[in-house]
Amino acid sequence: MKDAGSVPTPQPVRQVALxxxxxxxxxxxxxxxxxxxLLADLGYADVVTYLQSGNAVFTSASGPASAAQAIEQALAGGLGVESKVVVRSHAELVAAVDGDPLKEVATDPSRHLVGFLSAAPDAEHRETLVDLVGPQPDPDQxxxxxxxxxxxxxxxxxRSSFAKVDWNKRLGVTTTMRNWNTVTKLVDLSREYVEAASRYPA
Known part of the structure; x- marks a missing residue:
C-alpha cells in the first residue's frame, strides 16, 4: 500500500535542450x-540531435531547469565548453508555438525567430524594447x-533592427535564438516519441 505521505516519483518527459x-x-x-x-551519460534516454547549432531532444525525469544546469556542467567539465543551455519540456515547446503572437504576419519561417529565455525578463528590461524597435508594426516586429x-x-x-542586439544584455536573461523552421522541427521530433511511447507524458 502506498504511503499517503510519500512524494510521487517524477515521471520522465520529453524535453528539448537548446x-x-x-x-x-x-x-x-x-x-x-x-x-x-554526453546526454546519454547524464542518464537521459532516446537522445536525438538536430543541426549543428546545438539542439537535442531527450527523455528525463529531471525538470527543465535541473536538466539545463546538468548539461551546462557536463559541457564545461567533460568538454571544456562554456555554453548556457535553455531546456523546454515538450508541452512547453508546443505552447510556445501555439501562442505565437506574430503568426498572422510572419510569412517566411526563415525570417521568423523565437528567443528561448532562461526566465521571463523583468519590467525594466522589457521597457528597453520600446526604444529598440520604435513604432510598430513597420517593418520589424x-x-x-x-x-x-x-x-x-x-x-x-x-538587415533588421535586431541584427546587432545583445539580447542577453538587453533582456537581462540568457537568450538563445532559433528560427521557426528549427522550432517546428524540434516539436515534430519531440512529438514522435511522445506519441510512440505513451509512458512519456506530453
Whole structure:
C-alpha cells in the first residue's frame, strides 16, 4: 500500500535542450555525436540531435531547469565548453508555438525567430524594447510572451533592427535564438516519441 505521505516519483518527459553559441566559427566546437553521448551519460534516454547549432531532444525525469544546469556542467567539465543551455519540456515547446503572437504576419519561417529565455525578463528590461524597435508594426516586429521572445524580420535577420542586439544584455536573461523552421522541427521530433511511447507524458 502506498504511503499517503510519500512524494510521487517524477515521471520522465520529453524535453528539448537548446545550447547557446556553439559551433559558431572556430569557437565552442561540439560535435553532435559528442553531445548525444554526453546526454546519454547524464542518464537521459532516446537522445536525438538536430543541426549543428546545438539542439537535442531527450527523455528525463529531471525538470527543465535541473536538466539545463546538468548539461551546462557536463559541457564545461567533460568538454571544456562554456555554453548556457535553455531546456523546454515538450508541452512547453508546443505552447510556445501555439501562442505565437506574430503568426498572422510572419510569412517566411526563415525570417521568423523565437528567443528561448532562461526566465521571463523583468519590467525594466522589457521597457528597453520600446526604444529598440520604435513604432510598430513597420517593418520589424518583436513580442515577449512569458519566457519567449518572438521576432519577425521581413527584410531578413541581418538587415533588421535586431541584427546587432545583445539580447542577453538587453533582456537581462540568457537568450538563445532559433528560427521557426528549427522550432517546428524540434516539436515534430519531440512529438514522435511522445506519441510512440505513451509512458512519456506530453
Amino acid at each position: 545550447l547557446r553559441g556553439i559551433n559558431v566559427g572556430r569557437n565552442k566546437r561540439v560535435s553532435m555525436a559528442l553531445l548525444r553521448r 518583436c513580442r515577449i510572451i512569458g519566457n519567449h521572445l518572438y521576432l519577425w524580420c521581413p527584410d531578413g535577420v541581418l
